[in-house]
Amino acid sequence: MTPLHKATAVAISALALAALPTVAMADQPFKNCTEAYSQGYANIPKDHPRYGPHLDRDKDGIGCDKPPADFTPATEGESGQAEAESGQAEAEKTASDTSGTDETSLAETGGTSTTPWIAAGGAAVVLAGGGLVAFNRKRRVSS
Structure with a gap:
């Protein structure tokens, strides 16, 4: 295997490793409700891929x-996450209750875990x- 082939293999491996965590995390349950809320999820039904029994303390089949009060549901346009309808209604009710408060927080960046x-x-x-x-330049100088 030539040095150029080795470098290409390293670059492809780095790309594969970079994409792996994103793909693997998509179907895992949330670690806790704080993580779910931070990503815009609430009222997670039992059949949802991110649901876990540890998220459902009252054992009613709905997690988190x-x-x-400051919960903001994810929308379909943001990072591909859709909020359960009942959670969205509850979040809208909560938002209307706190409409008179002074907002001093920074804008959301859209970053996730x-x-x-x-x-x-x-x-x-x-x-x-x-x-x-660097390798190619060194090789050209040596030749």
């Missing part, structure tokens, strides 16, 4: 059914590409 994995994968690809460039 008590969102905090996968953002660091994506950033690390991008950094690995940049480093692998830099290594390829």
